[in-house]
Amino acid sequence: MPPHPETWLRVTPEGLFCVPGGFHIDPLRPVARAVITHGHADHARPDHGAVLATPETLAVMRTRLGAARAGASQQPLRPGEALTERGVRLWLRPAGHILGSAQICLEWRGSRVVVSGDYKRQPDPTCAPFEPQPCDVFVTEATFALPVFRHPPPEREAAKLLHSLALFPERTHVVGCYALGKCQRLIRLLRAAGWDRPIHLHGALLGLCRLYEELGVALGPLLPATAADRAALRGAIVLAPPSAVADRWARRLAEPVVALASGWMRVRQRAKSRGVELPLVVSDHADWDGLLATIVEVGAPEVWVTHGRDDALVHALGQRGIRGRALHLVGLGEEDEGPEAAPAADAA
Amino acid sequence: MSLPAFAALLERLVFTPGRNAKLALLRDWFATQPDPDRGVGLAALTGELAFTAAKPALVRDLVAARTDPVLLALSHDYVGDFAETVALIWPEREGANAPPPGLAEVAEALELTPKAGLPALIAGWLDTLDAGGRLALIKLVTGGLRVGAAARLARTALAEWSGKPVEAIEEVWHGVAPPYLPLFAWLEGRGPRPDPRGAPVFRPLMLAHPLDDAEVAALDPAEWRAEWKWDGIRVQLAAGPGGRRIWSRGGEDVSAAFPEILEAMAFHAVLDGELLVIRDGAVAPFADLQQRLNRKLVPARLRRDVPVGVRLYDLLFEGEEDLRPLPFDARRRRLEAWAARARPARMDLSPQIAFASFAQLAAIRSGARAASIEGLMLKRADSPYVAGRVKGLWWKWKRDPLSIDAVLMYAQRGHGRRSSFYSDYTFGLWRPDGRGGEELVPVGKAYSGYTDQELAWLDRWIRAHTIARFGPVREVEKTLVLEVIFDAAQRSTRHKSGVALRFPRIARIRTDKPAGEADRLENLLAYVEDRPSDDA
Numbered sequence: 001m002p003p004h005p006e007t008w009l010r011v012t013p014e015g016l017f018c019v020p021g022g023f024h025i026d027p028l029r030p031v032a033r034a035v036i037t038h039g040h041a042d043h044a045r046p047d048h049g050a051v052l053a054t055p056e057t058l059a060v061m062r063t064r065l066g067a068a069r070a071g072a073s074q075q076p077l078r079p080g081e082a083l084t085e086r087g088v089r090l091w092l093r094p095a096g097h098i099l100g101s102a103q104i105c106l107e108w109r110g111s112r113v114v115v116s117g118d119y120k121r122q123p124d125p126t127c128a129p130f131e132p133q134p135c136d137v138f139v140t141e142a143t144f145a146l147p148v149f150r151h152p153p154p155e156r157e158a159a160k161l162l163h164s165l166a167l168f169p170e171r172t173h174v175v176g177c178y179a180l181g182k183c184q185r186l187i188r189l190l191r192a193a194g195w196d197r198p199i200h201l202h203g204a205l206l207g208l209c210r211l212y213e214e215l216g217v218a219l220g221p222l223l224p225a226t227a228a229d230r231a232a233l234r235g236a237i238v239l240a241p242p243s244a245v246a247d248r249w250a251r252r253l254a255e256p257v258v259a260l261a262s263g264w265m266r267v268r269q270r271a272k273s274r275g276v277e278l279p280l281v282v283s284d285h286a287d288w289d290g291l292l293a294t295i296v297e298v299g300a301p302e303v304w305v306t307h308g309r310d311d312a313l314v315h316a317l318g319q320r321g322i323r324g325r326a327l328h329l330v331g332l333g334e335e336d337e338g339p340e341a342a343p344a345a346d347a348a
Numbered sequence: 349m350s351l352p353a354f355a356a357l358l359e360r361l362v363f364t365p366g367r368n369a370k371l372a373l374l375r376d377w378f379a380t381q382p383d384p385d386r387g388v389g390l391a392a393l394t395g396e397l398a399f400t401a402a403k404p405a406l407v408r409d410l411v412a413a414r415t416d417p418v419l420l421a422l423s424h425d426y427v428g429d430f431a432e433t434v435a436l437i438w439p440e441r442e443g444a445n446a447p448p449p450g451l452a453e454v455a456e457a458l459e460l461t462p463k464a465g466l467p468a469l470i471a472g473w474l475d476t477l478d479a480g481g482r483l484a485l486i487k488l489v490t491g492g493l494r495v496g497a498a499a500r501l502a503r504t505a506l507a508e509w510s511g512k513p514v515e516a517i518e519e520v521w522h523g524v525a526p527p528y529l530p531l532f533a534w535l536e537g538r539g540p541r542p543d544p545r546g547a548p549v550f551r552p553l554m555l556a557h558p559l560d561d562a563e564v565a566a567l568d569p570a571e572w573r574a575e576w577k578w579d580g581i582r583v584q585l586a587a588g589p590g591g592r593r594i595w596s597r598g599g600e601d602v603s604a605a606f607p608e609i610l611e612a613m614a615f616h617a618v619l620d621g622e623l624l625v626i627r628d629g630a631v632a633p634f635a636d637l638q639q640r641l642n643r644k645l646v647p648a649r650l651r652r653d654v655p656v657g658v659r660l661y662d663l664l665f666e667g668e669e670d671l672r673p674l675p676f677d678a679r680r681r682r683l684e685a686w687a688a689r690a691r692p693a694r695m696d697l698s699p700q701i702a703f704a705s706f707a708q709l710a711a712i713r714s715g716a717r718a719a720s721i722e723g724l725m726l727k728r729a730d731s732p733y734v735a736g737r738v739k740g741l742w743w744k745w746k747r748d749p750l751s752i753d754a755v756l757m758y759a760q761r762g763h764g765r766r767s768s769f770y771s772d773y774t775f776g777l778w779r780p781d782g783r784g785g786e787e788l789v790p791v792g793k794a795y796s797g798y799t800d801q802e803l804a805w806l807d808r809w810i811r812a813h814t815i816a817r818f819g820p821v822r823e824v825e826k827t828l829v830l831e832v833i834f835d836a837a838q839r840s841t842r843h844k845s846g847v848a849l850r851f852p853r854i855a856r857i858r859t860d861k862p863a864g865e866a867d868r869l870e871n872l873l874a875y876v877e878d879r880p881s882d883d884a
Binding site: 148152248277 | 418437819
């Protein structure tokens with residue numbers, strides 16, 4: 001009988017550790033050998049020894065961390081390729097979260113675990129769609145694991161922004177969005193909705209947009225928001241990190257309509273407390289229905305929950321005869337849509 | 349498509365802080381929505397249309413039958429608002445592609461459906477809507493629709509959209525009923541002006557300009573009449589064969605909040621006056637009146653403990669006769685004669701103050717320290733009663749504000765244009781802490797009075813001196829002294845300090861003053877004045 005995954009995939013202070021393979025997954029602190037699901041800062045941390053990830057994730061890490069801190073050695077692995085490391089077979093499958101995001105599939109002595117990282121099931125023109133992989137244990141996030149979270153079609157949210165621009169053509173529409181993934185997806189959504197004018201970017205978003213374009217994701221005309229003057233930004237769309245939209249940086253804009261693109265915007269109080277005038281429910285995480293559908297699809301009899309609302313998800317899994325286990329991994333959910341993303345952060 | 353469109357409008361109104369932006373949203377609604385839905389939406393927004401047939405318990409039962417209790421409880425904990433939780437958690441049925449209901453359809457069906465049929469009716473609608481539409485529907489059918497779009501704002505939007513003056517719309521407003529088809533026809537130039545018939549109608553109020561001490565010198569005392577400026581709420585009483593109404597300053601119908609006044613309106617006239625809490629002939633502080641505001645039902649205990657009356661100062665109509673073109677003096681004589689004849693209960697006349705010079709009047713003004721008096725009203729003897737704020741006819745001459753030096757304790761971000769600034773300030777005064785030392789106790793909150801430069805300076809100071817954060821609020825080092833001015837100090841059991849300030853605002857930033865030398869609570873308590881004015 002194949003060994004239970006509990007016996008060979010452990011939770012350590014650094015994060016998940018594959019014992020026979022001798023590597024960590026998305027480790028919290030510097031380790032000798034790391035496999036990385038995707039480039040968000042809470043998953044891809046600096047100063048590991050050997051790093052294995054998709055070529056896109058490695059590129060993101062070099063851009064964000066600098067080549068010197070993105071792993072002493074980098075090993076790319078493309079979805080579809082596989083390798084065997086000390087008896088552990090390892091391969092990657094697209095997770096649909098952001099460009100380069102991948103599920104890490106591990107098999108040892110006939111026992112298979114899929115560590116999905118962060119993922120979503122909505123279509124996203126900036127990355128490959130999630131591919132379900134049958135397994136014995138499915139390791140999932142639970143960022144939006146409450147039945148109140150059901151993300152609407154993103155096209156409708158983009159239309160909401162364009163409708164507001166038609167109503168308030170004199171006002172700058174400043175949209176808070178995470179620099180990696182959300183920003184580029186939003187740009188593509190706007191392009192698909194027919195917005196072909198330049199989109200203005202806060203300085204913190206420029207580097208990653210350039211990288212996406214180099215990696216083949218065309219974004220159309222982009223301009224730095226800092227160089228443009230106030231009058232030129234009337235009726236323009238400006239994208240900025242969430243921390244900047246309702247803070248000092250936004251004062252240079254003309255009567256801004258403050259928008260924020262996040263799954264949390266589905267709850268009014270979350271939008272109100274951040275001073276958002278136009279909440280846009282656009283998320284790169286699976287919503288409640290997406291989480292449950294995915295778990296049913298991969299057919300795992302046991303599901304481990306890394307972070308988020310594990311209470312609700314474990315309860316719902318129990319009702320479906322699936323054993324759920326909360327891992328309580330620390331340090332995750334701190335970048336993109338983590339609930340702790342400091343609402344009053346001053347850093348632009 | 350109209351309930352989803354209404355839901356989208358509601359959502360934007362809820363999140364939009366700016367008045368101009370709200371007006372733009374309403375104009376767009378009037379311009380793009382068909383009849384009768386736009387009128388039903390207008391009525392729902394302004395509170396003219398309220399359903400009570402569906403109780404919140406009905407919605408609770410509907411959702412309980414469709415969700416897991418543990419997940420519902422976890423979700424409610426997270427979201428906070430129950431109606432919103434239901435809207436978000438409501439299971440979306442695959443293939444339920446019936447079109448969502450129209451607003452007018454909802455309004456009509458709620459009227460016609462017997463009580464037993466309501467759950468199935470509402471559940472059927474909820475199945476056809478998205479989350480925003482469900483929230484709008486739940487709030488609408490349970491009467492919980494509060495969007496901050498006052499009737500006055502909606503009428504201003506109608507005026508801007510149609511090009512008709514807002515006063516003209518207000519004249520006919522209370523003679524038309526939802527869905528306002530004749531009103532929209534008139535505004536679009538397709539029909540005649542609606543006739544308000546015998547129904548009581550709100551007449552736009554005459555308002556006063558603030559008067560500076562410097563401007564007083566130019567006035568001739570013989571041409572002016574003076575009255576106290578009472579600290580209550582301005583009301584217009586309209587009564588006749590067509591009914592009785594109490595209108596607020598902005599034309600809201602507040603009759604239900606003051607049933608004893610309504611009972612006393614057994615006359616045919618339109619009067620202007622100040623609604624006050626009056627005990628044994630003495631006016632109580634504004635804080636007492638606040639307990640009576642915004643009520644649909646008034647418990648007997650409250651009627652007994654917080655009795656209200658109206659201090660009259662103008663007569664607009666006597667019977668059908670419009671007195672508004674007459675000079676103020678003539679209207680005043682008519683008012684006095686009418687009051688002597690009609691002798692309405694719970695009403696008296698605002699006395700006129702005799703004076704020979706403005707120097708004498710200024711002395712009378714500064715001598716009046718009663719909390720119920722804000723200062724003086726000056727009315728030109730020959731002024732007709734005209735709608736709005738016409739310069740040079742009526743002045744309000746507020747008494748000099750009181751002032752304290754307080755210590756900044758907490759700061760909060762503002763809204764709209766100020767959302768990136770810490771612009772709301774909680775300040776405190778020193779008092780003994782019971783252990784031989786001193787502690788600061790918060791005494792009020794101010795969010796005006798400063799210049800743009802001072803605001804920018806305060807914002808920087810707060811960011812650099814924060815010691816703790818609670819959501820949008822920052823606690824700061826207790827080292828900055830602010831000079832706070834206010835109109836009156838009143839006892840309050842609702843405040844930790846035991847005192848409430850009327851209209852506090854920031855007068856100056858006192859960087860020159862160490863926090864230890866700021867005022868003590870007892871300095872403020874010395875200003876508290878519960879006694880009525882003897883000067884009246």
